[in-house]
Amino acid sequence: MDAVDSGASPVDSRGHLRIDLLGPVRARRGDSPLALGPVRRQAVLAALILRAPAFVTYRQLLDDVWGTEPPGTGHRVLSSYVYALRKTLNGASAGPVHSVIHGGRGGYRFVPGGARTDLEDLVELVARTQGAKAEGDFDAALDHGGRALDLLRSEPLPGLPGPLADTERQRLARQRRTLHQDRAECLVLLGRYPEALDALMACLLYT
Template sequence: MPTTTTAAAPARAALTRLEHDVLYAIGCGLTDAEIAIALAGPEHSVARQAGQILTALGLRNRADAIVHAFDCGLVTPGHGPRGRVAGTAFEPGLRICVLGPLRAWRSGQPVDLGPVRQQAVLAVLALRPDRAVSRDELLDGLWGTEPPTGNVVPVYIYRLRKILRIGDGADSLPARDRCGYRLASSAVDVDLARMEGFVTEAGEAERAGDLVEAVRSCSRALDLFGGEPLAGLPGPFVELERLRLAARRITLARRKAGWQLRLGRTTETITELFALAAAEPLDEPIAVLLMRALHHSGRRAEALAVFDRTRRRLRDELGVLPNDLLRRERHAMLRGDESPGRDLPGR
């Protein structure tokens, strides 16, 4: 980690670990795009975190943040050159992102992972850290009932080892044992693992009654999604994982919205829920959350319009009626029920 002095304590106390790392990178003169590469995350998330840093520390702009990083001893003159962020938080041997198009960085530099089937092999291993995956499992998961002839899997593994070689060590990634091929979680930073870590933090915060921190951790988990998970990769295993991760994202978005409503943050929640409902027009829990947020903001007619629109889509596209939760929400609004005790979907 970067050299710090005791003067850096106020900055650390006010920021999360990730925001501390972003502040250090800003102090080193990196742009948002460079920080996103270093942290293996989306650029829009870096911009949002930078804004949170300015608010938390009472700073006016990015220039003030750079000055603050130097003044508190977080960044030392002559250290942390532009384009490279020193410290373990920025220098994992290998980073892999599966919560979007598959991407990988070796020692902070993006790598070309080769053809899509080769990428899919790496994706399977990244989605099953510390578990050996056999050649037959890879063939079934990526080619289904029409596996290729020849030794295509060992060839892909050989190429991936060359691509992912880190330093001059003898260890190979992916590793091979008698049961198959695997990626050790201790040697690889996969965004999925970080996402689940944030989800765990959010759950712990909710149980402790700290909904503000629960929302914050959930936002950090959602920020790791950089588009459609595993976009463009083939195979039945990848397709199932793509659906699972997409569903996971929706579930997290619903949980976050539910917590925000319990905190009374209706304005920002309505904006997020409108976007979510446009992307998932048949998701009834999202419709319920949007109806409730609109109703609590005094926009009852719009809330009832959400019900009507959702009912039509369910009828026309699926041939079904709205579920009990959605119907009860409408009836409660017609009765003028403002009870906050009703269960929120996504909890």
């Protein structure tokens, strides 16, 4: 999947890092898929990305991923997960200073721009949808909105544990409903009533 008119492909021969969260959590560097390990480790990565560029404390990460039942070993588990994620995600020549995950006193931060994500693509497409609709360019709004809905075809973050993943799934379900509503409105304004009805029916599926 290409970046949203960013001028560069998120998966290309130059070794750009791509991470997708709007379906099964996946990562690629260039054309090579990267193994992210067990779901709890994936949940730690997702939490860092979702909270980026903020610095995330150990306590916040434990709450995000384990909720009210954190592991007894606490931040030592997080350290082992982050170590494994760095080995997987960092480029071959990247040292600790150039890692996509920076450590600090009591927590970690996912470096802004360290990877292209489908969440970024979604944000851009939603903004373009709303902008085109506000300008009365309903065909463009349908195009951008359709591409955004394509990103939301699968369940986001499937199987990932923790309160943050649950909250994000609910937020994205609301986003999908809004996109279907916008699509229906644009179709009505274009006089395409049967398609508008289909969009409204799709919206009801996510209510």
